[in-house]
Structure formats: structure tokens, C-alpha cells
Amino acid sequence: MQKPKKTDHKLKVESARKLSLKEIAVLVSGQVQGDPDSIICGAAPFENAAQDDIVLAESVKYLKKINETSAGALIIPKSKFESGQIDTPKNLIILDNPRVAFAKVLQFFVQGKNPPFFIGGISPDARVGNNCNYGDNISIAPFVVIGKNVKLGNNVVLHPNVVLGDDVVLGDDVCIYPNVTIYSGTIMGSRIIIHAGTVIGSDGFGFAPDGKKYHKIYHTGIVKIDDDVEIGACNTIDRAVFGQTWIKKGVKTDNLVHLAHNVTVGENSVIVAQVGVSGSTSIGKNAVLAGQAGVGGHLQLGDNVTIGPRAGVTKSVKSGNVVSGVPEMPHKLWLRVHALLPKLPQINKRLLKIEKILDKISKK
């Protein structure tokens, strides 16, 4: 096993915070095995943990070598523990969903750290329009530009060079990273993170051709983003023609995602990097769109739909279905199709052989 390298850069979260094992058990609603008073100062990857770190050991790969880590404690799945597969003198936190528990512990230690950019107070180098309205504990960085009639909730953080158009509304605990542009009228809920370079509320792509040129169809609607959404870097989310493009509660998008005008993304749906969704398409709850997929316009994707990576979706998909490929098809069928594609040259040869045989037969 690789020796722990305590001096490697950032291989663990350094934090001034500490937790005893029993405090961690309370935080994540888990059981303790071992010394409940042992102290944990950080979280780390399995291979590089120190005596005061906690690590995640979820997969069989790690559970097999559980006694090889230097970590002071491990978070492990209850199912594996109860089936008697785990034999160790190590301190353990045992529960159903170790990944969620690890996310919570990590979050605890990270909050003792500095934020990624300076925050605190309203910079004299920000420019704010008339009739704006702020909550408490606002942070507005230098060179932020805010239009008029803008409302910001409590604990909003606007990083450098963020631009908010007129009439934008942000709820509480919204964090917007540098160089983000939010066009006028955008309405956001609370606990939202928008990563750098993203553009929200740009005009949708709508033009009426008269045979000679294109007439711009003005987009008079807005973008609405509900609570607990996180948007990745360099996303583009267009405003609606009328009404709203709507990103519902708990949605997470990766980087370079494109959501066109009047798209709706349902609660807790997840959209991976470089996906594009065309205009007026509606996506249900708990959907997953894997990387680089494309979805056509005016389609309905139901709840709990999964779209495979690089799929090209041209028709509506019913709730619960898993589709992949171009054109999209049931995922299991697609697996068989994709196994056969590299065999097309063989298929062709087999056909030629058969044709020859039949030719001989017919000559007889």
C-alpha cells in the first residue's frame, strides 16, 4: 500500500475544527464502533489519511484493505458490516449511506476554511442602481455591477465582476462566483450557487425567417431558479419568449450546459457537463442527463428518466425510462446494438458468404 504522504499538497482538508467520533455519529446519524472519544481533525482519501483523519470506505475494494489505512476512523456501509464481512479494530462510523455521511463530515471541516474568494461587506468599488434592497450580512465584491430595483436576501455573496440586470431578485444564502452575468428580471430562490462564467437570462434563439433575412423574436420572459440549485461554470440558460425558463428546487448542473428558452427542469434533476436541451422541452423530477447528451425541442421527459452519455433524444421519454444512443432507444437494447456495431464488417462478410452459398445452390 502507498505510504501516507502527509506533506502532499491539499491531500487532506486542513481545518481548525475538531470532532469526536461520537459527535460525528450524531452529525451523520450513524453508529460508533471503537472509541467514541477519539478526536478527528479532518477528512482525507483512503490512501493518504493520517491518524486524526476520517475516510470513506464504501466499496469492496477499500473494505478489503480496511486495516491498511492510517486513518483514525472510517465511514462504512451498514449492510456490509451486518453481513459480517468487516473485521477490524479500527474506529468505525456505520450507517446506510456512507457517501452522504462523508459529504456531511467534509462540509463540517470545509466550513472552518477560507472561502475561495475574499468576501465581506459592500465594496466601494461596486456600482449599484437605484431602488435596490438588501438583506443582512451581504457581501458585494469590487467591480460588481447591479441594475435598479434589485432585491438581495440575507447572506448573499456576489464575487468580483458579477453583473446583475434590473429587477433581479435573489433569496438568502446565494453565492455567485466571478464573471457571471445575470440578465434583467431573473428570479432566484435561496441557497443557490452559480459558478464562474455562467450566463443566465440571455435571449433565446428565436428568429422568424421571411425568405431573405431573419427577424428577431424578442424574448420577453425570464429565468426562474428555485431553492438549493447549483449551476456549474460557463452554463448558458436562456430567458423565455413568454413566461419563464424554470430550474426547479435542488437541480444540479455541471459545466458548459446549455438550457434553451422555456425549458423546465424538474426537482432534484441532475445535468452533466456539455449537455444541451432545446427550447420548450420539459424534464421531470429526479432525472439524470449524462454528459454531452442532446435533447430536442418541445419534448416531455418524465420523472426519474435517465439519458445516457452522448445520447441524442428526439422523442419524449416516459417516466422511469432509461434511454441511450442516437437515436435514443431503451438502454438495454442500446447495449446490444453497441456490442454489434463493431461487428458490422463481420455481419457483412457472413452475408456475402451466405449469398455465395445460395448462388451455388441456385446454380445446382
Add this chain to the structure above:
Amino acid sequence: MQKPKKTDHKLKVESARKLSLKEIAVLVSGQVQGDPDSIICGAAPFENAAQDDIVLAESVKYLKKINETSAGALIIPKSKFESGQIDTPKNLIILDNPRVAFAKVLQFFVQGKNPPFFIGGISPDARVGNNCNYGDNISIAPFVVIGKNVKLGNNVVLHPNVVLGDDVVLGDDVCIYPNVTIYSGTIMGSRIIIHAGTVIGSDGFGFAPDGKKYHKIYHTGIVKIDDDVEIGACNTIDRAVFGQTWIKKGVKTDNLVHLAHNVTVGENSVIVAQVGVSGSTSIGKNAVLAGQAGVGGHLQLGDNVTIGPRAGVTKSVKSGNVVSGVPEMPHKLWLRVHALLPKLPQINKRLLKIEKILDKISKK
């Protein structure tokens, strides 16, 4: 039918402007049926219109339920009206291209509204290099940075945090949204819109390998953008090695489009989101490149070419052709190929069955 919800957010364009039906007919060159003096105050979607709104009813879907809308007037296609399919006491505007007419009416009402970001005057917080030259009625927002020898026409609007390199030239009525970067030497015509986050004039991707490392090929050319172009958010348009990357009159691009060095896009061509065009490729007039398509380098795409969504184009395409797929093929062929792809497992089974039969025959 859904009840009109007059209080819904932004379901119509609110505007201080008004038009009588006969004034609308003049604006869009259409015929009036009904009361020419009735007053229209806004445009709205079919389902949510009020008595003083005008709506678009172009498709059979809407024309069938024409008497169900609360709208004060409808814009409808002449062909459907003349064929006697439409029977209504409603006020109508009748013409060949209702979509273009609706775009014009929408534009009229939108112009009575506030712009998406504050405009007006030259901010003392902008920084402008030596020897720049402005037209009338210029608007330069805070934290805009302009290089030297830059020329701006009349009515140019530069939104916050826009950066223009040295020697950039913009014509009249150009609007550049926040956080756009335009490298030195870029030349633009008039009536151009560039959405937020876009980068124009970055170095093309050219490197000469010597077997050990890559030597940068400096890109000494520029990007030239002609009149009436609209570029979406987060596009990247690279400068030429020599000469120019050239976006011709009336071109429209959606979001996250990549146009490499020395690409030419012909007049009134339309490029949908996430398309990438490789270096030195030339696209003709009135072409349509659908979403997520990719086009190889040094190719010629003729006039009126259509490239299907997610197509991967590896060869030149003659004028008027419609191609789809990877590899690209005539669209009609591609439809048949795509219908057969999910049947590959069946094709394989049929082959196996035939082989068994022939095996039996040969054994006899």
C-alpha cells in the same frame, strides 16, 4: 381551455405603447378583418392573452380553437384563411408569414420596455485607451476597458465588464452584453448583438510539433463580423492565422458555439447551440447547422445546406443538400439507417437462423 392568468409573471409583454389594429396591419403589411380601431397594448401566448393582447395562431392546433382565446386579435396565415378553414368573429391580421408579423409586433411593444441592463452615457468608471473615436449617443458601462485606436459608431452600447482590445472597430447600433472579450483588431459592422460571456478573436488552435514539444503558430489575422449578426452567449470565435475569420451579414449563432480560425460563415446562415466548426472551413449562405453538430476542417459547405443535429461532417457538402448522422449521409438515407440501428440485434438473429438453415441444407 386554460383560464387566462393575468397575474402570472411576465406572461405578456407589458408596455406603455399602444397600436390600433389598422396600425398593426400597416406595420406588418397585413389585411384586417374585424374592427380596425380596436386597441392592442401587448403580445401574449395564445393561452394567456387578455382582451387587449394580440396573439400568434399559425398552426392548425391553435387555428382549431381560435374562438377559445381571450385575445383581442390574432395573427393568422393567409393560406388557411383563404381556404375557408377559419370561422371566427375575432379580430384578425391576415398575411403570408404570421411568424414574421408577430416578431415585428413583439419588437414594437418590447421597445417601450426597459433594456436588460442600465444604459446611458459614458461611465467615469470605464477605462478607455488613447486615440479612440466615438459616434453619437454612445453608452459605456462601468468597468468596461477599451484599448487604443478603437472606433465606435453611433448608438453603441457596451455593457459592464466588456473588454475591447486595441484597434477594434464597431459600426452603429452595436450592443455588447456583459463580460464579453473582444481581442485586438476585430472589425464589426452595424446592428450587431453579442451576448454575455462570448470571446471573439482569441488565438486559433495551431501548433507545429517537433516531436518533443509544440511550437505556437501565431495567429496574426482578425475576426470580421458583418452587419445584422447576432452571436449567442459563451461563443468562442478564433482569429485567423492570416487574413480573417469571417461571419457574414445576418448570421445568427446560438449559445456555446465554437468557430475556429479562418472559418467563413455565409450570409443569413444559422448555427444552433454547441456546434463546432474546425479551422478554415467555409459555410455558404442560408445554411442551417443544427445543435451539437461538428464540422471538420478545410471543408466547403455550400449555400442552403442543412446539417442535422449531432451530425459529424467529414466531407464537403454541396449546395442545397441536407445531411445527417455520423458519418454524414443524405438525410433521407440517415432516417432509414437510424430506423434500422435498433434492429441490429434482430438482424444478427436472422443471420444466425439463416446460417443454421444453410448448415442443415449443406449436411443433407
Add this chain to the structure above:
Amino acid sequence: MQKPKKTDHKLKVESARKLSLKEIAVLVSGQVQGDPDSIICGAAPFENAAQDDIVLAESVKYLKKINETSAGALIIPKSKFESGQIDTPKNLIILDNPRVAFAKVLQFFVQGKNPPFFIGGISPDARVGNNCNYGDNISIAPFVVIGKNVKLGNNVVLHPNVVLGDDVVLGDDVCIYPNVTIYSGTIMGSRIIIHAGTVIGSDGFGFAPDGKKYHKIYHTGIVKIDDDVEIGACNTIDRAVFGQTWIKKGVKTDNLVHLAHNVTVGENSVIVAQVGVSGSTSIGKNAVLAGQAGVGGHLQLGDNVTIGPRAGVTKSVKSGNVVSGVPEMPHKLWLRVHALLPKLPQINKRLLKIEKILDKISKK
């Protein structure tokens, strides 16, 4: 042949610098044929060169018409010269790798030109955090925001609206174009170029679902970029969960490239526009990922691997392999598969014909 148009915009590099042919030979380690004292003032494309320009004539296409250019000198491949294919009274620079030589000559002339944005000194309109540390000859443009504990080497250029988070380290000769965001903790080497709009160090896309909602997995690692890297416009490169996302020496990326958390890209690898690489994937040295390809997570791509355009890579690829397609397969196999895909309708017809014949036979 097209007449040279000396007045065309930017069809050559204009420069105050001059070189004699023998000086060029020294610069690029080539042989001279012709007048070693003739003076060259710029580089140009073959078709548009003037008497004092040098041009590249590498391909047979140009070598055939070598006497038709107006250029004062040509850079040509030694292999073609030695095989006696070239007969010309023109001044020549002869060597093994004319493309690299042309890149070097171009670089020489370009350095006499102005940079794409104003540089020089530290702007009073930049905002810098506490405890920062600069080398010599730094250039920081207006509206740049720098966090605390940042270290900049010699000759660093930060263009307008660049934002650097806390604890960022940049080596010597780093050039960062406008509107780039670099999150805290990012560590860069020397001679690095980052094009406009790019985001480095944003949180990776990691969430732990509990069945009801997603818990954010905090990304506590960094992005590390080694010497001689060039990153295109609007890239997104995410920070690691633990440890680092690592872009090694000499890597070049095109525009709109996405590199997820904990990705490693090996030395001198090249990533073309709109490629996406999923989390924890490792790419070896001298790899080439062609445009719009996608690579799954937790994969190993070896050294000298080539991934075809639009390929969807789902499995690890061994060193030296060339793969294409979706799913990825050996490139040569893929060529055959792609030649057969448009023939699927014919294959289906052939099968139907065979089935009919067999049906007849069986009836006999």
C-alpha cells in the same frame, strides 16, 4: 493564380523587424539556397505574399506552383528538395520540419507587434489582497481582482477583469486574458497562456444522493498547471475532491474544453475544442483528443493515444492506440464500420431476399 492583394486586411504580419535569409537559417537551423543577404520583413500566406515576405510551402500543392508566388523566400521540406522535385530560382530555407520553422519565423515578426490588449504596470484600478508577492515587470490591468497570499512571478500579465482567488501561485511569463476566473489555491508554472472567459478551479460535480436530495461533496483539492501550457477560451477545469486536477507540461487545449475534477492530462497532450473528460480520468503523454470527443470517468488513457473526433470513450485505452466511434473501437475497424453504416438498408434488403429464397427452398 490569384494576384497578390497587398492592401487586404492583415493578410500579412506587419512588423518593424527584419531578418536576412542567413539570419533566418540560423534562427530555424536550416540551409539557405539563393541570396543569403536578401531581406525579409514579414511572413504571409503563399497566395498573398510580397517580395519581402517569407512563406511556407510544405505540401505538394504549393511545391508544384513554387514559382507562382511573389514571396521573397520559401521554407520547404528537405525530403522534397533532396528528391529533386523542386526546381526554382527562388530563395529557399530548407529543413526537415518547415512547419516548426515557419512558426518560429512568425513568432519573431509577431513580437515586433503590439499585444492584443494594453499591458504595462500595475493599474491603480486593480484590487489586490493582503500579503501578495510579485516578481519584476508585472502588468496588472484595470479591474483585476486578486485575493490574499497570491504569488506572481516575473513578467506576468493579467488582462482586464481577471479574478484570482486566495493563495493562487503563478510562475514567470504567464499571460491571462480578460474575464478569466481562477479559484483559490490554483498553482501554475511558467510560460502559460490562458485565453479569455476560462474558469479554473471551480467545484467538481460531486453530490451524494440520499433518495430525497443531493448533498454537496466539497472539493477541497486544487488545479495544478505545469509549464508551457496553453488553455483556450471558455474552458472549464474543475478542482479536485482531494489532491489535484493536474495539467502537465506542454499541454494545449482548444476552446470550450471541459476537464472534470481529479483529471490528469500528461505532458504535451493536445485536446481539441468541445472535448469533455469526466472525473478522475488520467491521460498519458503526447495524446491527442480530437474535437467533441467525450471520455468517461475513472479511465486510463495511455501515452500517444489518439481519440477520434466525436468519439465516446467508455473504457481505458492502452498506450499507442488510435480509437474512434461510439462505442470506441480501433480506428481501422471504425473506418470499416462507418463505411457500412449507410449500407444498413441494403444489408436489410439482402437479408430479406435471402430469407425469401430460403423460404422457397424450404417449401420445395
